[in-house]
Amino acid sequence: MYDRLKGFRDFYPEEMTARREVLDTVEATAGRYGFREVGTPALERTRMYVDKSGEEIVDELYTFEDKGGRDVALTPELTPTVARMVVAKGQELSKPIKWVSTRPFWRYEQVQQGRFREFYQTNVDVFGSAEPEADAEILAFAADALTNLGLSEGEFEFRVSHRDILGGLLESMAGDGGSETDVDIDVRDAIRAVDKSAKVERNEYYDLLHDAGLSYDQAREFDDLLSSQDLDALVEFAGTDRVESAVSNLRRVLDATEDFGVREHCTLSLETARGLDYYTGVVFECFDTTGEVSRAVFGGGRYDDLIESFGGQSTPAVGVALGDATLQLLCERAGAWPDEELATDYYVLTVGDTRDVAARIARDLRSRGHVVETDLSDRGFGSQLSYADTVNAETVVIVGEQDLANGEVTVKEMASGEQTTVPVDEFPGEHDEPRYGDFV
Amino acid sequence: MYDRLKGFRDFYPEEMTARREVLDTVEATAGRYGFREVGTPALERTRMYVDKSGEEIVDELYTFEDKGGRDVALTPELTPTVARMVVAKGQELSKPIKWVSTRPFWRYEQVQQGRFREFYQTNVDVFGSAEPEADAEILAFAADALTNLGLSEGEFEFRVSHRDILGGLLESMAGDGGSETDVDIDVRDAIRAVDKSAKVERNEYYDLLHDAGLSYDQAREFDDLLSSQDLDALVEFAGTDRVESAVSNLRRVLDATEDFGVREHCTLSLETARGLDYYTGVVFECFDTTGEVSRAVFGGGRYDDLIESFGGQSTPAVGVALGDATLQLLCERAGAWPDEELATDYYVLTVGDTRDVAARIARDLRSRGHVVETDLSDRGFGSQLSYADTVNAETVVIVGEQDLANGEVTVKEMASGEQTTVPVDEFPGEHDEPRYGDFV
Structure with a gap:
C-alpha cells in the first residue's frame, strides 16, 4: 500500500547483522587511532553547499x-558540516582534532549498482x-580498516595524487596572460x-579539457604528462615553485606512508582528482x-582552505569517507562480507503454566549478558522449538510443568539435539554460560 | 559564517562519548531480549503519515x-516505516518479529528543554x-534499560493505561444513537x-472534551471515572463487552509484568493516553x-490495527520509543549520566627523527586493540605531552633519538608522572597491555 522511495533501502535483521559487523570493525579501527565520534545534523542551510562543494x-x-522559511538541504556529505563545527568552537578545540562518524547522507542521483539516494x-x-x-594516518586508517575487514x-x-600538482600544471599551461599563446583555463x-x-x-x-580552456594540443600534452606518472618531468615542464612544492609535498606524504605501514597499498596516479x-x-x-568493482570504492584528501573560507582560522585538514554500498561490493568481491545470520544464545521454552519460572530463568541468563528469547505468543512446544531454530538458538531451556513438578528443567543443545535434565534451582546457578555439556 | 539550524544539535566528542555509552547500554539491553537491529530510510511518502499518525x-x-515530483517527508517517527517493512515481507518473516533501531527523527516543533527538531x-x-x-516484554525491556543505565x-x-478502555468508555457515553440523550463523540x-x-x-x-462532543457533565463524570483508577467501576459504568475485555486485557498484561519482573515499576494510570x-x-x-522532569520521558503501547491498515495481514504489535533528550534529562536528574571524558590508552611521543620507530610501536599497540595517538603535527616534546594530557592518555611512550641510540624508549605513567626506560625491542613485545608497572 505504501512503497519505499526509489534509491532508499530497508535493512532487515539478517542484512543488518552483517552491516553492523562491518561498521563496528571500521569504527573500532578509527577508535584505535584516537578518532573521536561526533554527532551531526541531517539538515543544513542550502547555501553552505552552493558556496563550496561544486555544482555536481x-x-x-x-x-x-x-x-520557518529557511532554505535547507539534506546533508549530501559531511565535510562542510564538520568544517562548520570546527569554526563554531574556534580555539577551544585542541589540535589536531580527530573526528569520526557514521551516518546517512542523501543525493538525488541516478540509482545504480553501488549507488543509492540514501547512502551511509x-x-x-x-x-x-x-x-x-x-x-x-588517514591512508593508514583506511588500509587498516580494510585489512581488519x-x-x-x-x-x-x-x-594517490595531488590537487595542487593538477592546479599548478594547469596554471603553467594557461600562462600568465602576458603572451599571445596564453589561454584562459577554468581550473575547476x-x-x-x-x-x-x-x-x-x-x-x-x-573535449572536456577543451571546454575548460585548453587547446586540443594542450589537452593531449596534459594527458601525456599525467599518465607518465613522472614527477620530475612534471616539475620541469611546469617550472614553477607551486608545482615543485606540490610534488615535494606528495613525496613527503608517500615517505610518511612508508613509516605508517601503508606505502605498499599506495600507487602514484596523477589522473586521480576527486x-x-x-x-x-x-x-x-x-x-x-x-x-570487478569498476568505480572508486571510496576516496579522500586534503582540504586546507575550507575552514578559513567558512570564516574560521586557517586550519589545514585531511580526511576520508568510506561509503557503505561500494565498500560492500568490494567486501563481497573479496569474500569478506560477513555471514548474514542471527545469533541467539538461549531460547527458554514454556510448556503449560510455567511462565513465572521461564521468565526468571530468562532474566538470570540476560543478566549474564546472553541473548535470550522466550515465548511471547502462547504457543505450543513444536512451534516454539521451530522459532528457536529460526533465530539460531544455541541452547533451548525447556520449562515444562511435569519437569517442574520434579524440580527440574531440560537443557537441549540444538546443534546435536542432545538434552538432559537439570535441577531448576541450579539453572543458571553458578554458571556464567550454562550449556548442555555442563550438566552431563 | 554558516549557522546551525535551530532545534538541531552538533555533538562534540566529549558529549558524544556519554551519548554513545548510554546508547550502547540501551541497545545491548534490547539485544539481550533478542530484538534485532533494522535499518530504515530517513524519507518516506508524506501520505503514509497523513493517513495514520494523527493531525498533530x-x-x-x-x-x-x-x-522526481514525489511528496516526501522526513520521518517524524519509526512506527509507520516498520509497519510498511512488515507488510512488504508479508509471511516471509517468522513471528514474533522483534526489531530495534536507533536513529534521528524530525519534527518542526517549538524548541524547548528536552525537545528538539532533530531528535534520536x-x-x-x-x-x-x-x-x-x-x-x-516491552515494559520489562524499558525497565531493564533504565536499570542498566x-x-x-x-x-x-x-x-499504564489502555486505549480501548478509553475508547469503550467514550462509546458508552455516546450511546448507540437510539436515544435522545445520545451524543456524537469524536473519539480521536x-x-x-x-x-x-x-x-x-x-x-x-x-473544554477539550466538550469540543470532542461530551457534555460538561459527561466530561466531569469521565474525568472522575478515569481518576478513580477503579477498573471494576469502569466495567460496571460502561456495561459493554468492549470495556470488560479491555479491562481484562490490561489486567492480564499487569499479571504478566509480575512474572517479567517489571510490575513494581508499573502504576495504573487511566489518564495516560499517548x-x-x-x-x-x-x-x-x-x-x-x-x-523534576515534568513531561513523559518516553512512552509506547499496542497498535494492533496499523499493519492491516497498511495493507498487510492482521498483525498485532506493541512497542516503545526511547527519546534521547528526555532520557538524558532523567539520567542527569538521577546522577546517572556518564562522565564526558575522552579515553586514550597510549600516546607515542617522538623526539627528533624517530617517526619510523614511533609508528611501528603505535601499530603494535593498536593491533592489541588499544587507543593510540601519535604526533601528526611535527611538534616538540612539551606540546606533544600537553596534547597527550588533553586526550587523557594513560601512558606516554617517549621515542627519543638519544634513547634510541641506546636501544631504549621511555614509558611514562601519566597519573603518577613516573617513568622508566625499556629496551625498544621489548616494547610492546610479549605484553598485551604494557604499562610502566611492567618494567620496574
Missing part, C-alpha cells in the same frame, strides 16, 4: 524551504595539521574533467585491484 | 516535493503477538484531550518519580 553535488541536493558513510578527518603524517594486501589499492572544470577521465573515452576527455572542489593537496581513491 | 504529527512534518529514538517493537507477554527502583515509573479528539489532561487546567480539559492515533491497547508513559 548541488544539482543532486534534496533542498526545500522549511516551515564513515567519515574520518584530521583538522589542524598540515604535516604529511596527517595524510599518512578481511581484505588482503593486493586486493585493494589507493591511487579542468580538474573535474580529470576526475571523469577514467570513465570516458579519450576524445570525450579532450570530484569535490574544496580539495587542495593530496587526494586519493581506493580501487578494487581486480577491477 | 502531520502539522509538524518536514515535507517537500523531491526532484531507540525504537523497540514486537510484531505478531497479541498476547500480554509481548506487552510485558544506573537508575534505581523508585526513580521512574511506568504509567476526546483521547487527544485525555493525552493533554495532565498539561492543562481542569476547565481547559473539560498522542498518536494508531494505538489500540495497552499504552504507557515513563515518568520521573521526583517530577
Whole structure:
C-alpha cells in the first residue's frame, strides 16, 4: 500500500547483522587511532553547499524551504558540516582534532549498482595539521580498516595524487596572460574533467579539457604528462615553485606512508582528482585491484582552505569517507562480507503454566549478558522449538510443568539435539554460560 | 559564517562519548531480549503519515516535493516505516518479529528543554503477538534499560493505561444513537484531550472534551471515572463487552509484568493516553518519580490495527520509543549520566627523527586493540605531552633519538608522572597491555 522511495533501502535483521559487523570493525579501527565520534545534523542551510562543494553535488541536493522559511538541504556529505563545527568552537578545540562518524547522507542521483539516494558513510578527518603524517594516518586508517575487514594486501589499492600538482600544471599551461599563446583555463572544470577521465573515452576527455580552456594540443600534452606518472618531468615542464612544492609535498606524504605501514597499498596516479572542489593537496581513491568493482570504492584528501573560507582560522585538514554500498561490493568481491545470520544464545521454552519460572530463568541468563528469547505468543512446544531454530538458538531451556513438578528443567543443545535434565534451582546457578555439556 | 539550524544539535566528542555509552547500554539491553537491529530510510511518502499518525504529527512534518515530483517527508517517527517493512515481507518473516533501531527523527516543533527538531529514538517493537507477554516484554525491556543505565527502583515509573478502555468508555457515553440523550463523540479528539489532561487546567480539559462532543457533565463524570483508577467501576459504568475485555486485557498484561519482573515499576494510570492515533491497547508513559522532569520521558503501547491498515495481514504489535533528550534529562536528574571524558590508552611521543620507530610501536599497540595517538603535527616534546594530557592518555611512550641510540624508549605513567626506560625491542613485545608497572 505504501512503497519505499526509489534509491532508499530497508535493512532487515539478517542484512543488518552483517552491516553492523562491518561498521563496528571500521569504527573500532578509527577508535584505535584516537578518532573521536561526533554527532551531526541531517539538515543544513542550502547555501553552505552552493558556496563550496561544486555544482555536481548541488544539482543532486534534496533542498526545500522549511516551515520557518529557511532554505535547507539534506546533508549530501559531511565535510562542510564538520568544517562548520570546527569554526563554531574556534580555539577551544585542541589540535589536531580527530573526528569520526557514521551516518546517512542523501543525493538525488541516478540509482545504480553501488549507488543509492540514501547512502551511509564513515567519515574520518584530521583538522589542524598540515604535516604529511596527517595524510599518512588517514591512508593508514583506511588500509587498516580494510585489512581488519578481511581484505588482503593486493586486493585493494589507493591511487594517490595531488590537487595542487593538477592546479599548478594547469596554471603553467594557461600562462600568465602576458603572451599571445596564453589561454584562459577554468581550473575547476579542468580538474573535474580529470576526475571523469577514467570513465570516458579519450576524445570525450579532450573535449572536456577543451571546454575548460585548453587547446586540443594542450589537452593531449596534459594527458601525456599525467599518465607518465613522472614527477620530475612534471616539475620541469611546469617550472614553477607551486608545482615543485606540490610534488615535494606528495613525496613527503608517500615517505610518511612508508613509516605508517601503508606505502605498499599506495600507487602514484596523477589522473586521480576527486570530484569535490574544496580539495587542495593530496587526494586519493581506493580501487578494487581486480577491477570487478569498476568505480572508486571510496576516496579522500586534503582540504586546507575550507575552514578559513567558512570564516574560521586557517586550519589545514585531511580526511576520508568510506561509503557503505561500494565498500560492500568490494567486501563481497573479496569474500569478506560477513555471514548474514542471527545469533541467539538461549531460547527458554514454556510448556503449560510455567511462565513465572521461564521468565526468571530468562532474566538470570540476560543478566549474564546472553541473548535470550522466550515465548511471547502462547504457543505450543513444536512451534516454539521451530522459532528457536529460526533465530539460531544455541541452547533451548525447556520449562515444562511435569519437569517442574520434579524440580527440574531440560537443557537441549540444538546443534546435536542432545538434552538432559537439570535441577531448576541450579539453572543458571553458578554458571556464567550454562550449556548442555555442563550438566552431563 | 554558516549557522546551525535551530532545534538541531552538533555533538562534540566529549558529549558524544556519554551519548554513545548510554546508547550502547540501551541497545545491548534490547539485544539481550533478542530484538534485532533494522535499518530504515530517513524519507518516506508524506501520505503514509497523513493517513495514520494523527493531525498533530502531520502539522509538524518536514515535507517537500523531491526532484522526481514525489511528496516526501522526513520521518517524524519509526512506527509507520516498520509497519510498511512488515507488510512488504508479508509471511516471509517468522513471528514474533522483534526489531530495534536507533536513529534521528524530525519534527518542526517549538524548541524547548528536552525537545528538539532533530531528535534520536531507540525504537523497540514486537510484531505478531497479541498476547500480554509481548506487552510485558516491552515494559520489562524499558525497565531493564533504565536499570542498566544506573537508575534505581523508585526513580521512574511506568504509567499504564489502555486505549480501548478509553475508547469503550467514550462509546458508552455516546450511546448507540437510539436515544435522545445520545451524543456524537469524536473519539480521536476526546483521547487527544485525555493525552493533554495532565498539561492543562481542569476547565481547559473539560473544554477539550466538550469540543470532542461530551457534555460538561459527561466530561466531569469521565474525568472522575478515569481518576478513580477503579477498573471494576469502569466495567460496571460502561456495561459493554468492549470495556470488560479491555479491562481484562490490561489486567492480564499487569499479571504478566509480575512474572517479567517489571510490575513494581508499573502504576495504573487511566489518564495516560499517548498522542498518536494508531494505538489500540495497552499504552504507557515513563515518568520521573521526583517530577523534576515534568513531561513523559518516553512512552509506547499496542497498535494492533496499523499493519492491516497498511495493507498487510492482521498483525498485532506493541512497542516503545526511547527519546534521547528526555532520557538524558532523567539520567542527569538521577546522577546517572556518564562522565564526558575522552579515553586514550597510549600516546607515542617522538623526539627528533624517530617517526619510523614511533609508528611501528603505535601499530603494535593498536593491533592489541588499544587507543593510540601519535604526533601528526611535527611538534616538540612539551606540546606533544600537553596534547597527550588533553586526550587523557594513560601512558606516554617517549621515542627519543638519544634513547634510541641506546636501544631504549621511555614509558611514562601519566597519573603518577613516573617513568622508566625499556629496551625498544621489548616494547610492546610479549605484553598485551604494557604499562610502566611492567618494567620496574
